[in-house]
Every structure is written in C-alpha cells, then in structure tokens.
Amino acid sequence: MKNRKPTLLQKLINFTTAYIKYAFSGFKEVDVDTYMKRLDICLNCDHLATLNECAVCGCPVFDKAKMETEKCPLNKWGEIPVTESNMEPEETIEPKNKW
Ligand code: SF4
Numbered sequence: 001m002k003n004r005k006p007t008l009l010q011k012l013i014n015f016t017t018a019y020i021k022y023a024f025s026g027f028k029e030v031d032v033d034t035y036m037k038r039l040d041i042c043l044n045c046d047h048l049a050t051l052n053e054c055a056v057c058g059c060p061v062f063d064k065a066k067m068e069t070e071k072c073p074l075n076k077w078g079e080i081p082v083t084e085s086n087m088e089p090e091e092t093i094e095p096k097n098k099w
Contacts, residue, residue, distance in 0.1 A: 005049070011058025018059055021069040028068040038065035038077050045076060 006014065022028070030038070042048055042061040049055040052062055056073045064070050071077060 005055055006058040011053075014057045015059045015064075018057075018064060018067060018070055022067040025067075025069045029066045030068050035066050038072075041072070041076050047074070 029035070039061065042052075042054065042065060045054075047055040048061065052060055054061050054064065054073070057064075059070075065077075
C-alpha cells in the first residue's frame, strides 16, 4: 500500500490539533536533549518532506518535536521520556539560614 501525503486541509487540522493539545498542557516542552534526539531522528527520516515537514502528518518537525504532548505518527521517537517538567515535584528544601 502506498503512503498518501496529507492534504493541505489535513495538515492544517493535524497541526491545529497538536497545537491545541500543547496549549492545554500549559505549553510543556521536552528538554533540550530530547528535542535534539527527536530532531535527529526526523532529519534522517525517509518521511521528511520539503520545508522540514513530516510527510506523514504534515506538521513542521522543528515545532512538533519540542511539544511534550506530541509523538511521531510512526512511533520513531519511542516513548515520551520523563523530563523535569513532567516529574512529580520533590520535597521543598528550606533555606538553612533564616533571618
Ligand atoms: S515525525 Fe516521525 S515520521 Fe515524521 S519526519 Fe519525524 S520521525 Fe519521520
């Protein structure tokens, strides 16, 4: 079966949906290390189209890769790793010298 590229309307729907999820998460982004790993996978992917668009979903990979709520449509990024922003907060450390 041949892969069909998304239409302009489908690209718009896909990226708008991704952006809404990202906004509802409070604009949570992955850490720099995860972002660079995701980008490296995308930039070496057979499905990278012109203008750095993913040919499967039509999203711009430089934007999509930073969104913590996003996944590669072919699951090439693997699982979303635990980052500082989605870890449970640790106990609060009180300053030792109180005035
Ligand atoms: S999101 Fe996935 S399928 Fe799309 S370009 Fe990146 S690695 Fe390839």
